[in-house]
Amino acid sequence: MNYFLNFLSTTAFATMAWENLLMIVIGIVFITLAIRKDYEPLLLVPIGFGMIVGNIPSVAGMALSVYDEGSVLSMIYFGVSQGLFPPLIFLGIGAMTDFSTMLSNPKLVLLGAAAQVGIFLTFIGALYLGFNPAESGAIGIIGGADGPTAIFLSAKLAPHLLGSIAIAAYSYMALVPVIQPPIMKLLTTREERLIRMKAPRTVSQREKIIFPIVGFLIACLIAPGAIVLVGMLFFGNLLKESCVTERLANTARNAMIDIVTILLGFSVGASTQAQTFLTPQSLLIFGLGALSFCIATAGGVLFAKFMNLFLKDKINPLVGAAGVSAVPDSARVVQMVGMKEDPQNFLLMHAMAPNVAGVLGSAIAAGILWSVLVL
């Protein structure tokens, strides 16, 4: 009988707190959003299920959770906490990215830079709210709209906020189709949304091969802190474009990125134990994250309008919203909003240029914040 009573005291029913239940419900909401609404299912399903797993209370003396030394989950989480998974995801992204649209219209690269204003204004906002500089840098990077970059930087600068930052970054990435359109419409006139852009030129294979090498050298000589993320991004792209490592490129963009996404999503979800996640800090992080997304979107759109003051061939300012690096979702949103005004205006190709430039910009911004705030 004693054994049975002992066993009963170890069941999760006995130790479950209402906070854990709330997190389990949030996990189920994530899974529901992914399945019913198709919001970033590849991320929200692993994260949502990870949240459910991570909020089953641990049994004393048993290494079960991501925070218990020696547990299986902690070994998987090692890839997150040490910043191993994000560069591997960047390798896969590089192997699936086609820089042609960016190479054919280089001025659109600047929109990818302008959208990074969200990162730095949020950094100031987080400082104002009382976060320390390292924490503020990690929170600010949510505005880059790039999950792997956010995880990488928070693992380096503020590991204790990693769960909240990762969940905020991925949630807002999933909500790009909801967050961006109102801002885009608010900041543009109908005439601007109707602007048709010139078709991009054909880019030679030689340009595509040279670009990842020189692009890496330029970016990392200016901001060496970006070596890991930008290096893996361009390495993956070189595997794709060189035409001689097709097998490696295929593995990087298919099997490898899928495996890493599963491990990363699941372990980040499992790290959101209510006791560490449900804090006033997390609420502030979510608020700042939403704000940074809005600022980043507005930054891109407004900079496109500013560039139009000087350009003969006008840019459709909607394209600026794709400067936040949620690839390819923000580019798809640009296409969707543009087509609502003119069903024959295809902006997707043009939007991919600031979109991939945004990935580059946020990785560079992460490198800068890392090198400035860690020293």
Place this chain on the structure above:
Amino acid sequence: MNHFAFSLQNVVDANGVIISVMGMLIVFSALTVIALFIAALPKLLPLFDKILPEEHHHHEAVPSRPADHEQVLAAIGYALFRKHAETLPAE
């Protein structure tokens, strides 16, 4: 973090504005240099061609010849004709 210690002094103490302005400038400079390089790339290509002339090697996909297409189309057409002829009732 000092819980809810909202103050502009936090920003001043941490040099928040300086770091942000500097960060934006570095991101802009890096991407501007990249954009300038991309813009110059088509003009630099002839130079690259002189140093490293383009070679066609075994890794490139072999373009299919029109003659092949014609033969394949003729074969498919003949096979379809035969199949169709078999299913038709004898006249």
